[in-house]
Amino acid sequence: MTARNIAPATGKLGVLLPGMGAVGSTFIAGVIAARQGIHPPIGSVSQMANIRLGKRDEGRNPLIRDFVPLADLDDIVFGGWDPLSNNAMEAAKTAGVLQGSDLDALSKEMEGIVPMDAVFDQRWVSRLEGVRVKDIPNKWDQAMALIDDIAKFKEENDCDRLVMVWCGSTEAYQEPSDVHASVASFEEGLRNNHENIAPSQIYAYAALQSDVPFANGAPNLTTDLDCIIELAKQRGVPIAGKDFKTGQTLMKTILAPGLKARMLGMRGWYSTNILGNRDGEVLDAPENFKTKEVSKLGVLDGILQPEVYPDLYGNIDHVVRINYYPPRGDNKEGWDAIDIFGWLGYEMQIKVDFLCRDSILAAPIVLDLALFMDLAHRAGESGVQEWLSFYLKAPQAAGETPAEQDLFIQQTKLKNTLREWMGEEPVTHSEAG
Incomplete structure (x- = not known):
């Protein structure tokens, strides 16, 4: 070349x-x-x-x-x-x-x-x-x-x-x-x-x-x-x-491809964050949180392709929450509860607690x-x-x-x-x- x-x-x-x-x-x-x-x-x-x-x-x-x-x-x-x-x-x-x-x-x-x-x-x-x-x-x-x-x-x-x-x-x-x-x-x-x-x-x-x-x-x-x-x-x-792409969304883009690679199904992914910096204060306002929510919610569909794999990812409940908690400062905590299923539809769970430093x-x-x-x-x-x-x-x-x-x-x-x-x-x- x-x-x-x-x-x-x-x-x-x-x-x-x-x-x-x-x-x-x-x-x-x-x-x-x-x-x-x-x-x-x-x-x-x-x-x-x-x-x-x-x-x-x-x-x-x-x-x-x-x-x-x-x-x-x-x-x-x-x-x-x-x-x-x-x-x-x-x-x-x-x-x-x-x-x-x-x-x-x-x-x-x-x-x-x-x-x-x-x-x-x-x-x-x-x-x-x-x-x-x-x-x-x-x-x-x-x-x-x-x-x-x-x-x-x-x-x-x-x-x-x-x-x-x-x-x-x-x-x-x-x-x-x-x-x-x-x-x-x-x-x-x-x-x-x-x-x-x-x-x-x-x-x-x-x-x-x-x-x-x-x-x-x-x-x-x-x-x-x-x-x-x-x-x-x-x-x-x-x-x-x-x-x-920092804390919680970084984890999603690491974990979701692995689950997809193994063709494991997913029922839902619940994410919540607590942080106390200026970003958390701004996102405590509903009109600002919605901007962030839209950004965060688009990640899973782009990776899991529910239109291609409807039996595995066609009906995921994906929820994102952000809570302003001043004592935490910039040290954000991202909690994820992931409900997956495998062979014969048997259900399993993954829990992630990422205590990260956002900045x-x-x-x-x-x-x-x-x-x-x-x-x-x-x-x-x-x-x-x-x-x-x-x-x-x-x-x-x-x-x-x-x-x-x-x-x-x-x-x-x-x-x-x-x-x-x-x-x-x-x-x-x-x-x-």
Whole structure:
């Protein structure tokens, strides 16, 4: 195969985060710790994983970062917007994900990372009150202000390239409307202050108009809008969405493929979560929970294919609950009760209790999406990057066929994309490694 002509990763890469709360500040702290040699970037596929090349007996198995021309961690510059925190250090202390002793060595650099005033509308996150917010009522003017922010950040930090990863809160549930049908209708809606345009959509518009790749880490209706997809193709910019695949959904995409591989049937899957961070507070509002619920509920059907296996998976009761419980903080607990059946219809149960740290699982996803989106842009990619479905709860499809939900097939697709871009032959799922 012929290798893709990929521009080199020269100069600085600015990573812009709309939202510097628990996930954003933990991501920043982890990257700084890694480049200071304090701790390796565990959980980051781009930094820690190997990729098998050629025939098995050739024994070539380099790290992905040594195989693909990714930006170096030392070249990353952090920026973004936040409606609450004065700097990344304050955000990290407020979130309470990391212990004070772990932050001490990072404090000087993190205190210097000051977010810009945010485009924020409490209608979309009713449980939060923004205090560092742009005093600009019109949405078109808000978009122009973000475009100015992006250009100013790039110039002041001498960045060669930029990427944007949404790390903000889950917005209230919405369906696409006429204002989202095209770039023209969206721009008209911005000028007319249309009520159905959410802040995340304004950030995505500003990023694409600035030729900045945009990844959506929340279940918001953003990159999956016709107008944003159209604009990404027009501008030749990659997009990816949506919703970081962390605790409970990560477990589902690991366990469900195993049950399907053995052709074991399923009666139901009950999931409940307790968490006490800002995300939990926001999701305590019914209109915001519905957005997350839709993202979480779509996972099993995509993996188990009930239309193909009706006798095994055609009548599953799939229930998801999220409960705000302040004492737990960022240390989310995900409980799953799975009712399965086997030979002669005899019933069995699986219980999973995952005591996870939500932001610790999400932070390396932010890093990988930023680096791989930058790579895609340098490789001439535009539009939906379906090969990054590995990281997302509700992955966006590039075509008419729904995106794959099986974690292991997603892993193969990710690595095969990298192989093909570098001129290597793709491998089968069983050979992927």
